[in-house]
Each structure stands twice: as structure tokens, then as C-alpha cells.
Amino acid sequence: MSSAITVRDLTKRFDKVHALTDGRLTVERGEIHALLGANGCGKSTLSKIVAGAYAPTSGTVLIDGKEVSFRSPRDAEEMGIALFYQELSLIPKMSVEANIFLRREPRNGVGFIDYAKMRTETLNLLAMFKDAIGDDIQPDALVADLTPGQRQIVEICKVYAKNPSIVIMDEATAALDGRQVKVFFDILRKKREEGVSTIFISHRLDEVFEICDHATIMRNGAVVAETAIAETTTEDVVHMMVGDVKKAPKRQALDDEGKKPLLKLEGVGSNLLNDVSLSVAPGEIVGLGGLQGQGQSTLLRSLFGALPITSGTVWLNNEQVAIRKPADAVRRKVAYVSGDRGPDAALPGRSIFENLAAAILVSEKRKLVRAKELRPQLAEVASAFKTKYARMTDAIGTLSGGNQQKIFIARWLATNPKVILLDDPTKGIDLAAKADLFALIRKLAESGVAVLLYSSEESELLDNCDRIAVFNDGAVVTELSGAEMDSFHLTRAAYGEA
Amino acid sequence: MKSILSAPKSGSTVSKRPVWLVAFGSLVALVLINWFLQPSFFDGMVMHSNLTTFLPLTLVAIGQTFVIMGGDIDLSVGSIAALVNVVTVTVIAMAGGDAASVPIGLLTGLVVGVLCGVFNGLLISYLRLQPMVATFGTGIIFSALALWVMPQAGLSVPEVYWMTYSDFVLGVPTVLWILIAGFLFVLFMQRRPFESHLKAVGGNRAGAFQSGINMSFVRLLSFALCGLFSGFAALCLTGETASGDPLIGQSLAMGSISAVVLGGTMLSGGVGGAIGSIFGALLLGMIGNVIFFAGLPFEFQTLVQGLIVLAALAGGVLVARK
Ligand SMILES: Nc1ncnc2c1ncn2[C@@H]1O[C@H](COP(=O)(O)OP(=O)(O)O)[C@@H](O)[C@H]1O
Numbered sequence: 178m179s180s181a182i183t184v185r186d187l188t189k190r191f192d193k194v195h196a197l198t199d200g201r202l203t204v205e206r207g208e209i210h211a212l213l214g215a216n217g218c219g220k221s222t223l224s225k226i227v228a229g230a231y232a233p234t235s236g237t238v239l240i241d242g243k244e245v246s247f248r249s250p251r252d253a254e255e256m257g258i259a260l261f262y263q264e265l266s267l268i269p270k271m272s273v274e275a276n277i278f279l280r281r282e283p284r285n286g287v288g289f290i291d292y293a294k295m296r297t298e299t300l301n302l303l304a305m306f307k308d309a310i311g312d313d314i315q316p317d318a319l320v321a322d323l324t325p326g327q328r329q330i331v332e333i334c335k336v337y338a339k340n341p342s343i344v345i346m347d348e349a350t351a352a353l354d355g356r357q358v359k360v361f362f363d364i365l366r367k368k369r370e371e372g373v374s375t376i377f378i379s380h381r382l383d384e385v386f387e388i389c390d391h392a393t394i395m396r397n398g399a400v401v402a403e404t405a406i407a408e409t410t411t412e413d414v415v416h417m418m419v420g421d422v423k424k425a426p427k428r429q430a431l432d433d434e435g436k437k438p439l440l441k442l443e444g445v446g447s448n449l450l451n452d453v454s455l456s457v458a459p460g461e462i463v464g465l466g467g468l469q470g471q472g473q474s475t476l477l478r479s480l481f482g483a484l485p486i487t488s489g490t491v492w493l494n495n496e497q498v499a500i501r502k503p504a505d506a507v508r509r510k511v512a513y514v515s516g517d518r519g520p521d522a523a524l525p526g527r528s529i530f531e532n533l534a535a536a537i538l539v540s541e542k543r544k545l546v547r548a549k550e551l552r553p554q555l556a557e558v559a560s561a562f563k564t565k566y567a568r569m570t571d572a573i574g575t576l577s578g579g580n581q582q583k584i585f586i587a588r589w590l591a592t593n594p595k596v597i598l599l600d601d602p603t604k605g606i607d608l609a610a611k612a613d614l615f616a617l618i619r620k621l622a623e624s625g626v627a628v629l630l631y632s633s634e635e636s637e638l639l640d641n642c643d644r645i646a647v648f649n650d651g652a653v654v655t656e657l658s659g660a661e662m663d664s665f666h667l668t669r670a671a672y673g674e675a
Numbered sequence: 676m677k678s679i680l681s682a683p684k685s686g687s688t689v690s691k692r693p694v695w696l697v698a699f700g701s702l703v704a705l706v707l708i709n710w711f712l713q714p715s716f717f718d719g720m721v722m723h724s725n726l727t728t729f730l731p732l733t734l735v736a737i738g739q740t741f742v743i744m745g746g747d748i749d750l751s752v753g754s755i756a757a758l759v760n761v762v763t764v765t766v767i768a769m770a771g772g773d774a775a776s777v778p779i780g781l782l783t784g785l786v787v788g789v790l791c792g793v794f795n796g797l798l799i800s801y802l803r804l805q806p807m808v809a810t811f812g813t814g815i816i817f818s819a820l821a822l823w824v825m826p827q828a829g830l831s832v833p834e835v836y837w838m839t840y841s842d843f844v845l846g847v848p849t850v851l852w853i854l855i856a857g858f859l860f861v862l863f864m865q866r867r868p869f870e871s872h873l874k875a876v877g878g879n880r881a882g883a884f885q886s887g888i889n890m891s892f893v894r895l896l897s898f899a900l901c902g903l904f905s906g907f908a909a910l911c912l913t914g915e916t917a918s919g920d921p922l923i924g925q926s927l928a929m930g931s932i933s934a935v936v937l938g939g940t941m942l943s944g945g946v947g948g949a950i951g952s953i954f955g956a957l958l959l960g961m962i963g964n965v966i967f968f969a970g971l972p973f974e975f976q977t978l979v980q981g982l983i984v985l986a987a988l989a990g991g992v993l994v995a996r997k
């Protein structure tokens with residue numbers, strides 16, 4: 178009998194990024210198969226190819242022994258394949274039921290949507306989670322009004338509404354709580370008995386060992402091993418995920434141990450953060466590690482005043498501060514740079530000059546600007562960053578991603594910041610620009626700035642930080658420093674095995 | 676951020692309130708004001724003539740809604756209307772200019788309208804041009820074609836055309852029948868999956884694609900619908916003016932977009948509906964009326980309309996920020 182899924186020699190390139198270099202996978206009927214690997218190793222890319230959302234650059238996919246070449250997710254759906262999208266495929270401004278049945282709306286005789294039937298079927302699907310959520314999710318609620326966990330449950334319902342025989346769960350448990358995970362696992366087991374094949378991608382190894390039959394392990398875009406879960410250990414799996422552990426170049430520890438921290442957090446909490454304590458000395462770069470979405474970005478945004486902090490204290494220079502809005506942060510010389518350049522940072526369509534000046538205006542409470550005065554000052558900062566631009570008056574959009582990012586860091590430089598919060602700052606920029614950027618960040622630190630860096634790529638943290646605080650579910654679970662700063666310890670801590 | 680803290684137990688109340696409620700309320704208010712300023716407002720004749728004036732914009736606004744719900748915009752609707760107008764009039768004249776040639780002219784006109792919409796849709800959904808830029812460009816092309824077909828206003832249509840349009844059918848004004856048909860069409864579309872797919876495309880392109888929606892086709896259809904309704908509007912204008920004019924309908928693009936926004940449809944796509952746009956279009960018309968009867972100079976009309984649209988847009992932003 179042929180396997181449910183067979184993937185051979187699959188590759189995928191996005192322009193210059195080789196997201197997948199050697200995708201291989203065999204999943205049998207009625208098994209739960211784990212797909213493991215560090216962030217950015219290509220799990221989601223592989224999943225999306227199998228589900229028809231990406232076309233592969235080369236390679237073959239066989240479903241039940243037959244070669245397929247999907248042109249859209251719809252083709253894959255017709256073969257019984259359903260994918261839980263890690264970033265969710267929901268439409269925020271539509272209701273739960275409309276989302277679950279999007280494109281597969283039940284219709285009546287005249288081709289109208291059969292709302293009554295849609296309601297009943299939605300309630301049936303939601304009832305799978307009854308033990309964990311009761312009737313918290315109403316079929317007519319807007320998805321935008323749901324919590325992240327509830328949205329994941331809706332996405333799970335959307336998957337099972339298609340009655341799939343092959344299911345891919347790409348980090349479907351990331352925002353679920355313990356009880357919800359338990360119910361979800363019961364569903365997975367029941368589906369396994371019905372002969373459904375599931376590919377299970379999770380950031381918690383204990384979950385994988387609890388529910389999976391086999392595991393395929395990936396590293397840097399390639400599959401490196403396949404094993405039965407019963408024949409391996411978490412230790413082995415982590416080793417396979419990270420490969421040969423190379424020691425991070427040892428950075429000289431800060432000699433003056435007694436140095437006063439510039440930024441100090443004590444038991445900081447909010448709805449998404451849980452009792453975070455941290456301190457950063459001037460000159461230090463502290464990394465925020467862990468799997469994506471465990472509270473790292475939330476912490477940075479909260480410190481910048483963009484999200485609320487509801488408990489705990491923040492000390493800046495031994496002074497207790499309350500930062501309620503970004504303007505407070507800017508005036509206290511706290512800077513924030515996000516990798517999502519578009520919505521967060523750029524004044525789109527405006528000139529490089531205007532983008533550079535934005536932060537100064539807030540920090541100096543300036544209302545009127547004499548462009549002539551500011552321009553030389555800003556040109557100096559921009560050139561310090563080796564930013565390549567033709568004219569200050571050119572639109573920001575004319576710059577490459579890396580150069581835009583430099584402009585956004587440069588704009589804070591002009592305000593002489595004391596603390597810099599970097600929120601995945603290298604997202605989507607090329608290697609050379611990355612190197613420039615980190616050289617710059619190091620230089621800033623050496624001038625006495627305290628840096629908090631979150632990156633979704635662990636190598637960036639290992640290469641550039643003095644210490645790493647590892648996050649899980651909104652809390653710091655471990656702090657790595659010195660000899661422990663290697664990818665083995667980081668991965669293990671991130672996967673909750675410390 | 677409140678939404679993350681506590682999911683409401685039974686949906687949000689905002690989502691349950693139809694988006695057109697504000698437009699409808701304002702319309703009722705303006706009707707009352709107008710009635711006060713012009714006591715004859717509810718006379719059959721006055722209503723009939725008002726409706727005749729408001730109908731073309733209302734039809735275009737219905738079509739424009741579909742495009743905007745999908746996250747696009749169509750600036751060429753006015754030019755499409757002009758082209759359909761001159762084509763219809765010319766074809767009727769070429770086919771003999773008698774009563775029998777009228778249906779041929781109407782049909783040709785509508786086909787031209789749909790083709791213009793399909794052309795816009797192909798450029799935007801398949802060649803991936805920016806909707807604003809593409810329809811600005813095609814609008815110029817359609818205008819040029821209209822001038823080429825008929826360089827100067829002229830040619831009259833057979834009496835039966837404009838007579839039927841301005842008359843009654845089964846005791847009800849023709850224009851009211853058309854408005855009712857528009858309403859029914861909108862209600863019909865509301866219950867069809869297409870509108871839901873269109874909103875998904877406008878609300879989250881990636882999610883719509885991942886849900887298996889054929890996005891290019893859905894967007895193409897929305898432009899085709901918009902072309903069709905611009906065509907309907909042109910046929911109404913033809914019935915009203917009884918002749919061809921290559922420069923007709925120039926205010927329809929901005930007017931229809933304003934009506935759609937006033938009706939509660941978000942310019943960013945994904946939220947709204949054509950019911951609101953119908954109210955929005957009537958509302959715009961009523962604003963004009965009230966300004967006239969209040970004795971203010973005509974130029975105020977555009978100014979006030981502009982301010983109101985601006986307020987509606989700002990209101991939308993404030994709601995979205997909340
Ligand atoms: N649409 C895309 N465009 C460009 N690069 C991408 C895209 N999707 C993924 N990548 C890149 O491909 C690599 C693999 O990503 P992904 O499959 O999401 O990894 P994983 O799911 O294992 O975390 C990453 O380096 C990522 O930056």
C-alpha cells in the first residue's frame with residue numbers, strides 16, 4: 178500500500194532565499210507524524226507546498242502514490258489535504274462561521290447561502306472543544322474580536338470542516354492553553370483512528386513525544402533524519418535539530434560586575450507577559466530568545482509604551498518610570514526599531530529626510546522645523562550608517578529594505594538614545610546589510626547604550642548578544658550566558674526542556 | 676487592545692449593527708429637513724423628478740461598492756457611462772432610429788459597459804496594475820473612445836425611449852421600478868457566496884487565497900459588475916437627456932466613491948455592502964436639494980458634500996483606531 182504523502186527532492190527558492198533545499202517526507206495512513214526543526218528551517222514552506230499554497234521550485238509530491246502538482250490550495254483541498262496555517266488563514270472582519278465555511282458555504286436550492294445549516298455545522302465543529310472552552314466562541318462573533326487562542330481554535334475547526342484525510346497542523350498549539358491542548362490531542366487521536374494522517378509541527382517537544390508516531394527532522398532547509406518516536410529521546414532530537422554545536426565566539430564578560438543596570442525590569446506583567454525580570458547594563462546587548470510569539474515582541478512594545486504594562490516596575494537609570502505611550506519612551510531616550518518596517522516605522526511616501534526627522538521632533542517636542550538646520554545633522558547620522566541614498570529628499574520607498582532599516586535606526590541615533598529596543602530588526606534584509614547593522618548595534622552599545630534585541634533567527638542572537646533571556650509563554654524561563662550560549666542550550670530552553 | 680484581553684461573550688455589538696444605519700438615519704433626517712424647506716416634497720411629481728435625478732449615481736454606487744469591497748477602486752465609471760451613452764445613441768440611430776432599434780441599442784450599450792469593466796479587471800487582477808492608476812488611465816481611454824464615437828453632443832433617441840423612461844409602468848414610475856430592481860439585486864447578491872468571497876479578498880488577500888478562492892476571477896467579476904452598473908446608469912442618463920453626450924457623467928466617479936463611503940463601506944475593502952451605498956447616493960442627492968432650498972449658492976453643494984465625505988472618512992478612521 179502506498180503512503181499517504183511522499184515528498185522527494187523538494188526545493189523552494191524565494192528570489193535569493195533558499196527556503197527549502199532538500200525536502201523529503203513519508204507519512205503513512207493513520208499516523209501522526211512530527212515535523213521538527215528550528216525556526217526558519219523550512220517547515221512551513223514544506224507544508225505550504227504540500228497544501229498547494231506554494232508551487233515548488235523542483236521536486237515531487239505524491240499523494241496516495243499518485244504524483245500531484247497543485248495550482249492552488251483548492252486543488253489540494255480536493256485531494257483531501259487541509260493545512261492549519263501558522264499565520265492563520267482567517268479574515269478578521271468576518272464572522273467565525275463565515276470564516277470556517279469560506280468558499281465552501283452550504284447553499285440552498287436557489288444558490289443562496291444556507292445560514293441555518295452553516296450555523297448548525299459551526300456549532301457542531303465548535304462542540305469538539307466544548308470541554309475546554311464551553312461556548313465562549315459564538316458563531317457570529319467577528320474573528321477580530323477573538324483572543325489568539327480562540328482564533329487558533331477557529332482555524333482548527335476550519336481545517337476539520339473540510340473533512341480532510343490528510344491534515345497538516347503548523348504550530349497549531351502555539352496559543353492554546355493546557356486544557357485546550359489536551360482536548361485538541363483527543364481530537365487528533367480520534368482522527369488517527371479514523372485513518373486521518375496528520376503532520377504535526379509543534380514548538381513543544383513534550384507534546385511531540387506524547388502524541389506522535391514518527392518524526393522527520395529538518396535543519397537549514399533540508400531533512401536530516403527520520404525516526405520512530407519510540408526509538409529516540411528528546412536529547413537526540415535536539416541534537417539532530419541543531420547539528421554540530423559550534424561554540425559562539427566568547428565575548429569578554431563585562432569586567433565591572435557591579436555596574437549599575439541602565440534598564441531594569443522587576444516582575445513586569447500584562448495580559449501577555451508574566452512576571453518578567455531583566456536587567457541591562459550600559460554597553461550590554463541582551464537577547465530575547467525562544468520560539469516566535471512567546472512574548473518577546475510584546476515586551477519590547479510594552480517598554481516602548483505601545484502596549485500596556487499592568488504590573489511590576491520598570492527602572493531607568495535607577496529611577497522608577499511609567500511609560501504609558503511611545504512619546505513618553507522617546508522623551509526618556511528609549512528607541513524602538515521593528516523589522517516590520519511598513520506599518521510600524523515608515524512614513525510611507527515621505528522623504529528620507531522626513532523619516533529621519535520624525536523621532537527628533539517628538540523628543541524635542543518641536544512643532545516647527547527648519548529643514549536647513551536639521552538636514553546637515555541628519556545627513557551626518559545617515560552617512561555614519563553607510564546608508565546609500567541619492568538625495569535626502571527622495572522617498573523612503575526608493576531605498577532597499579536594509580537601507581530603510583538603517584534609516585530607522587539612524588533616526589533614533591539623532592536623539593542620542595540610552596536604551597534601544599530592537600524587535601526582529603533584520604526581517605527581510607540581505608546578509609551584507611545585516612552585518613552592517615549588527616556592527617552598528619555593537620558600536621552603539623560600546624558608546625554606552627543598553628540594547629535589547631529580539632530576533633527570530635537564533636544565530637543572530639548567539640552571534641551578537643552578551644546574554645540571552647529565553648521566553649516561553651510570556652515568561653523568562655532561563656537566562657543563558659557565557660559557556661551556555663550555544664544553539665544546543667538555546668534550542669533546548671526554547672523547547673521547554675531546560 | 677481590549678479585544679485580546681477579553682473576547683466578548685456574544686459577538687461584538689458593533690458587528691451586528693448594519694453598516695448602513697448611519698447613512699439611513701442621515702437620509703431620514705435630510706428628508707425631514709427638505710420637507711420642511713419644501714412642503715411639496717412628498718408630492719408625486721417632485722418625488723418622481725428627484726428620483727430621476729438621483730438614479731444614475733445610485734446605480735453606479737451599487738457597482739462601485741463591489742469593487743471597493745474587494746479592496747480595489749474604479750475611477751473610470753464616469754467615462755464608461757459616457758461611452759455607453761454615445762454608443763447606445765449611435766447604435767440606435769444606425770439601426771434605423773425607430774422603436775425596434777431601441778433594444779439593440781440598449782443591449783449593445785450594456786455589453787460595452789461590461790467589456791470596459793472586464794478590461795479594467797484584466798489589467799488589475801491579472802496584470803496586477805494598481806487599481807487607482809489603471810482605472811485613471813482606462814478612464815482617459817474610454818473618454819477618448821466616447822469622443823471618437825461622437826465628437827459632439829447630439830443625435831436624439833426615439834420618443835418611445837425617453838417617454839417610457841419618464842412615464843409610469845403599471846402605475847409606478849419607471850425610475851422607481853429601476854430603483855426597486857437595484858435593491859432586489861443587492862439583496863440577492865447579499866445572500867450569494869460571491870459577496871462573501873469578495874469581502875474575504877478585500878479583507879485579507881493571503882487568507883482568501885489560502886481558503887481556495889480564485890482571487891483574480893472574483894476581482895475581475897467585481898469590475899465587470901461595476902461596468903454593467905455604469906452601463907445601466909448611462910441608459911438612465913440617456914432616457915433623461917434623450918440624446919448622446921460624450922462628456923456626460925463626469926462627476927460619477929467621485930460621486931459614487933463618496934456614496935459608497937457614506938454608506939459605511941470601508942475604502943480599505945472587506946467591510947460594507949451596497950444597501951448602504953444606495954442610501955449614500957440618495958443622501959448626496961438630498962444634500963444638494965437641501966442646499967438649494969435653503970437658498971445657498973450652488974457652489975456650496977460640492978463643498979458641503981466634500982466636507983461630509985471627509986467627515987465620514989475621518990469617522991471610519993476613528994472607529995478603526997478604537
Ligand atoms: N514568502 C517568503 N518570501 C521570502 N522568504 C521566505 C518566505 N517564506 C519563508 N521564507 C524564508 O524561508 C525560510 C524558511 O521559512 P519557514 O518555512 O517559514 O520556516 P519554519 O516554518 O521552519 O520556521 C526562512 O528563512 C524564511 O525567512
Ligand SMILES: [Mg+2]
Nearest residue numbers: 220221263347
Ligand atoms: Mg513556520
